[in-house]
Amino acid sequence: MPDIPDPPKTDNPLDEMSILGDPTTRRVFLNQVAGTSAVLALGSNFLSGPGAQAAKSSTAPASAEELEVRLIINGRETKLRLDPRVTLLDALREHLQLTGSKKGCDHGQCGACTVLVDGRRINSCLSLAVMHEGDKITTIEGLGTPAKLHPMQAAFIRHDGFQCGYCTPGQICSAVGMLGEIKAGIPSHVSADLLGKMSASDEEIRERMSGNLCRCAAYSNIVEAVREVAGGNG
Amino acid sequence: MKAFTYERANTPAAAAMALAAQPDAKFIAGGTNLLDLMKLQIETPAHLIDVNRLGLDKIEATPEGGLRIGALVRNTDLAADARIRRDYAVLSRALLSGASAQLRNKATTAGNLLQRTRCPYFYDTTKPCNKRAPGAGCAAVGGFTRNLAIMGTSEACIATHPSDMAVAMRVLDALVETVAPDGTTRAIPIAEFHRLPGDTPHVETTLRAGEMVTAVTLPPPLGGLHIYRKVRDRTSYAFATLSVAAVMLPSGRNRFAFGGLAHKPWRVEEAEKKETPAAVAEAVLAGARTTPQNAFKVPLLGRVLASIFAQAKASA
């Protein structure tokens, strides 16, 4: 297996760009920093590190209608108080800083928000967070980290299965979920024999991944990455 | 999305009572259509009752030899059920041709039946639509109609029902089981479940106020060759331009139901007595009202039927 490159040397010197704004805002900001001092210190590790529960909603005024929900995200129990309108996607992105799941359309039309709920891939944009009480949710951050990539993540790099990277977390979560579906014997639109054994052929991969749009259109490469992982897993 | 309150129901009775207690309440299960519409404020419930934990997620054999599909069985699970695959392949095929794997993993049987009809003007709240605002007029008439209905339309609405699953259920003569808030149950033949638009296109089903779908029952297997042919511009993840659910029986008494044609799954039983695809097509399409943009569905339907007849002949 070729070497996986080190984490990106692409960090931006933007820390000093934090917006402090007017004095009131500044106070809010400082309180946040004080309350979650790990945030800035940990840099990008923050995204998957212990600071992940730093609830953004703590800055918003408490709302009478907010509901508590308990989610098990990437193996860690997380409690949130949320406006019931908050989608699972926005809970991850805006309240838990798990921004790996992407918002491409917010209407179930692109697949960029794909996460695994109890092992199954779904569009997290079309699901309310409060509907997931007690659910086990795996996001791209839970699959692997730059230092310890999931085999599917590594295969995407090797096969250049992405360009702009925006649909990529969704493609990868979807691919992982898809291989599970094949293993479970779930047929697809292109399965010639509904009763036969399901396989990860190129045609099957293409059909089963069609809920994940990629406008950079790395499709041909993604199929190669997924096929490699599928083969490797027997 | 308008603010709403939310509760989780644990039994069907509790769900029905919760619905009755709140004037603007709606059930939510998969949410794949409802939340889409709520974000655009096309749907604006004041209260959501989460019915996902009602336990209606089993597929059971009926004493008659058919299957009873719980309202909350996910589309993926229904398509993958061994009995469905073996005995009702047209249903499995129809489900698998719909939406994406992610959506099928979430969407439920009842939710699929109850999804709103599709029309780009219905989805744009700046345009008049009799579904969103009864009496407002229909922007689709005279507009972009390529994907819209040609059968059973009215001056008020030309939207199409987007479900693939329902088309297969229509060809299988499924029954939709419901429970009313007072506990009474009934079984609605799928043919009568969805409505044509008429002058009340905002009413899409014959469900009564507060009534909840609990299951869909399939009669005993028909046998024969099951085909679901979905025609679309994009190879996958697209609504049907036209779809045909066919059960081709050795007796020659074939069955056909169509998607992409009308406000509901379209089936003309009389037409099934005809012997040639052209004659079937002609009978199915009697009374078609087309526009220059969607008139192609007429020859297309005939050609798809011809290829299905040829496929049946080849496999006989």
Place this chain on the structure above:
Amino acid sequence: MKFDTPAAANPIDRARVIGRPTDRIDGPAKVTGTAPYAFERNDLAPNAAYGWIVGSAIANGRIVRLHTKDAEAARGVLAVVTYENAGNLGKAKAHTARMLAEPDVEHYDQAVALVVAETFEQARAGAKLVRVDYAPGKGKFDLAAEKGSAIKKDSENGPADSAVGDFAWALARAAVTVDATYTTPDQSHAMMEPHATIAGWSGDQLTLWTSNQMIAWAVRDMAETLLIAPEKIRVSSPYIGGGFGAKLWVRSDAIMAALGARAAKRPVKVALSRPQIANNTTHRPATIQRVRIGAGKDGRIDAIAHESWSGDLPDGQIETAAFQTRLLYGGANRMTAHRLATLNLGEGNAMRAPGEAVGHLALEVAMDELAEKLGLDPVQLRILNDVQHDPEKGPSRPYSSRKLVECLTVGAERFGWAKRNPKPGQVRDGGWLVGMGVASAFRNSPTMDSAARVSVDAKGIVTVETDMTDIGTGSYTVIAQTAAELMGVPLERVTVKLGDSKAPVSSGSGGQWGGNSSTSGVYAACMKLRGELAKKAGLNADEAVFEEGQIRAGGRSIPLGRAAGPEGLTVEDKIEFGDLQKKFVQASFGAHFVEVGVDAATGETRVRRMSCVCAAGRILNPKAARSQVIGAMTMGVGAALMEELVVDKRFGYFVNHDLAEYHIPVHADIPHQDVHFLEELDDKSSPMKAKGIGELGICGIGAAVANAIYNATGVRLRDYPLTLDKVLAGLPPLA
């Protein structure tokens, strides 16, 4: 560094890192979801409020009255920004329409208000409470109907018209002629990341975390709109979720976020919602194109004309659909013309290979039609009409390099073109009618001045800073490869920082100029740094070899870090392109081969095989370049088969404005894609000897699909997209 004479042998030619298939250095961040895109900079603006744009419900007219009280009173709402309270706004020269209706409405979904609230949900709901009374105007939305009133207008990239010889006379005497009209629809970029910005003010200093292809233009256009000094604006865009031209200029998300942040006195996040993008932002304009070609019986073109009509808002621009026809094939008598109609749809503007992408859809089908009339193989026809100089200007302006013929011959061989049955409608595979098609690919390879700052620290780590962007093109990686090559260090010892307006101004990403131009800027800076390091180390700069982390000259070998000294060493330089673009035609070339199956019953077309051979100078990173080509090919398949923003001519807007209704290709639409790069070094293009590759792949591919459909079915379609209803109309009855 001036680049005004062809490049001699230079250190890039060592090609130890450059030119090798290289995994993206931003890969681990992207595949783990840790690369932060614009809307995700919560770490830097943790107290940001949320903004939601209210778009105009009418296409054209005027706002009569704004009712914002209900929205302002709604829970969580912090501010409602409209033209009434936004303060004085300018209009950036780069913008055709304003980013906020004030109070004239120029197109549907033009921003009329921004609602700012504590939460995303509150902002979205608040936006629905803004009511607007309009006085609708009478807009024009039908290109075909407005064709007669279209005017001649030059493009900033060239004149509207060109003529050489006597086209009409030559066409009249030609043995074989083609005269056909083609139409292409409006298209949407549909990049996966919606336009998004977080804006915040610190006093009079504005910071934007946004998704933008051209950082310096973003600063300029923000300044021109907000009427503040560019020095007061900082723009950061390190990760961009696709652009394809849609993010060349700041859009309403950026302007409205800045105004919202000013009103709410705290940072504000704004993303366009997916259903807003098609109408609120830019699109590729529809065209009507007429192509006429006259040839001798031998297939040599003597007369060629290409005329194009497109529309845009008042003061808009032409779609330069005939530009490639000025250059691609020979022929003594030629003319091209572009006319612009006024249409009150959203702003028409650049989308991947503007002009050429749609121009090929006409020209390359016309060539297929000509080949058939001549009884010539379409590959042969193209080879026969190859030309090695600008056919309008003559041999005095040669191509810098042009390997179209080799692309065609190598491609034909790889694809198995010889197996094609030239008679249409003959090949069956079960229920499929099978056909093959070919098209040439031509895309100008412009260059843009580009600057970079490069430093070496005491540890020998090389850092490159430039405001260049990586929109998926692989900029991070090719820039790292360039620096690694020139400084003689492994890739892992190079850090690349992009997309920050504090860094030197680069070419930016657009027009397929980014890769070649930005790496040339890095080349210039690295060469300067090499000189200074050698000097500092007391070595002869001309002799010095940079390899293995050492500077070697005169038998001495000094580690880079030691040469840089404890403080490190930083230099800045810029590549400035001279007039080589004038003296030489610079373009990249390719040949597309496609096999389609057309369902004999339904007319559905599915692509079965695709092959593309490209000649584009030095391929800096064959892995990333291949991805650019397959992505462009796929977008071209979309253009051929499914993409169309449908205009409702009554209401004046694009009806199918989301990803459920505007179809772009999915996985299942695309087979394995074969891409092959020819060896080529172009010494006139830049010190990198590279040419543009990012947009070449979309040029011609759609025509190859159309030609393959014709070969499969005998149905000649000239009205894109080639959907099943159009194919069906020409298919014979089923047996």
